[in-house]
Amino acid sequence: MSDTSSAVGATVVQRWRTVRWVLLALVLIVGVATASAYLTAPREGGRMDPEATSPDGAHALVALLRDHGVDVVTATDLAGVERAASPDSLLVVAPTPYLVDDDGLRRLEGLPGDLLLVEPSSWTREALAPGVKAADATSFGGDPDCDLPEATRAGRVQLNLSATFEAVDGAAPLTRCYRGALVRQEQRGRTVTVVGTADFMTNSGLLQQGNAALAMNLAGARPTVIWYAANRIEGESDGATSIMDLIPGRVGWIVLQLCLVVAVVALWKARRIGPLVAENLLVVVRASETVEGRGRLYRSRRARDRAASALRTSVLQRILPRLGLGAQSDPASVVETVAGRIRHEPSAVQYALFGPDPTDDDQLVALSRLLDDIERQVATS
Template sequence: MTDTTSAVGTTVVQRWRTLRWVLLALVLVVGVSAVSAYLTAPRQGGRMNPDATSPDGAHALVSLLRDRGVDVVATKDLAGVEQAARPDSLLLVAPTPYLIDDAALDRLEDLPGDVLLVEPSSWTREALAPGIRMAADTSFGGEPRCDVGEAVRAGRVQLNLSDTYESVDGGPAVTRCYDGALVRYTERGRTVTAVGTADFMTNAGLLQEGNAALAMNLAGARPRVIWYTPARIAGESDGATSIMDLIPDRVGWIALQLCLAVALVALWKGRRIGPLVAEDLPVVVRASETVEGRGRLYRSRRARDRAASALRTSVLQRTLPRLGLGGQSDPASVVETVARRIRYDPATVEYALFGPDPTDDAQLVTLSRLLDDIERQVATS
């Protein structure tokens, strides 16, 4: 009884040692797959979102700016903007439908530093850039045709369909670039720049013409850029709902039951994993016996055509690379090359490589000898 118990205990220990490595490998595979999927998955977000890797996001531009040494402060709330603002900073206001609160716009107006409005709404433009107004025409980019340094260095760009701006009556002097798609003026010591489209600053738009240069010149004009992308109307409660809040309570119990079922199946299958069993290797068959057996099979079926085709195909596969020819070479080129290489009659070479099938065993033997002679002379020539 003791020996039986000891044997059972030893078997259980051996199976557990094998099973734990299987479980560890499974955990590693799942972990690596999950991390790879997370790192390579596109980060979704709103238009010009600094963390979004989708085509309309701005992750690429933010990464380029940070590599260039620009301090990019990405924030979604007004308090973060006020905390990061300083005289040498640039406030970049991304396209958003949430910036409509007059009190929030007044607070942004009082902040120090320059302002860059990207595809601004009417509320944002009237509050933060009162010196400009919408123009009647539209622009698609082209040459800058102005003296703004950032635009001159970028040169020709592709803005797609862009709003254009012009100076208000009695307002400050406004410099218009790209037919009004990019405007700039200075008032009360602050430089205000407005761009009628955000396409050239997105991940997809940076690849066109001089878009990347213009985007980096505008956004990297100051040591610090405050990237403001409001996620809600200022003054409203956050009300953010995580994905866990959207999942019903029963889903957790279902997931737990699935995990338990998977664990039980793993244990059930793991019990079948035993020690390695030594087995004799299969019988080794020599290549000559295989060739003889195949030849007897062809002979028994009188398949001289297949035998001749197999011989010719093998010779061509071994000979063509030596001649610098490919598998798609036409027969005429092959015959001419072989005949010139070994100084053979072209008609004999054509018969050997591409001629008719032999009608009896004697012709098949003659053909095989001729093919062997041609291959040997090509190899030694």
């Protein structure tokens, strides 16, 4: 009894030593795959979101600005903008549908520093750039045609579909670039720049001609950039309560324990795979028996055409890869290649591979010998 227990214990230990490395490898693979998927997954966000790596995000532009020594402060609320604002700062207002509060717009209007409005809504433009009015939209890509330094250094750009602007009657003169898609005006002691599209500043738009240079020149004009991308109306909460917020905290631990129990039961009930066992076959069947049986069947039915077709098809399947030909090669190319390879008469090769069906058994036997000879010569050539 003790010998049996010792043998069983030794077997269990051997199996565990084998299985533990497999389990460790699986854990490592899953861990690496999970970490890679998390790190490389695009971070979604709104249009011109400074943290979003999606095509409409602005993470690439923000990273470029920081690499060039610009202090970029990201803000999602007015309090953060007001803390970072200074006379030497540039406030970039990203396109957002949430900037609709009159009080919030007045607070932005009273901040020091320059202002860059990117694809502003009419509500935002009228409040922060009252001397600028909208004109017709245009699909534009080309030269700046102005003396604005940021635009002239960038040169030709691809702005795609963009709104255009012009000065309000009686307002200060505008500097209009790219047919009015980019305008600049001095208002109340600060520079206000309005751009009719955000496409050239997004992650995908930076790759087009001149766009990265124009975006860097406009957004990096000051040592400090305040990137304001409102994701909610000022004063509202971050969002409605989700179902996950209603689940008690202990539920997560309960689910984890249940998963652990299921894993233990699965290991307990799993089938134990032992060593391979060699067994003697009850019946030994020759490999050629199928071929002989099919040959007798063809002979009994006098199906010489099918037998010849089977022989030719098999030979072609074996020699075509050796000749560098595909299964769809035309017969003329196959005959020419085979004849050139084995230095045989093309007519004989044509008859052997694609000729008429034999009319008697002697012709079928002769055809099989000819096919065997062609295949042998192709294989040894």
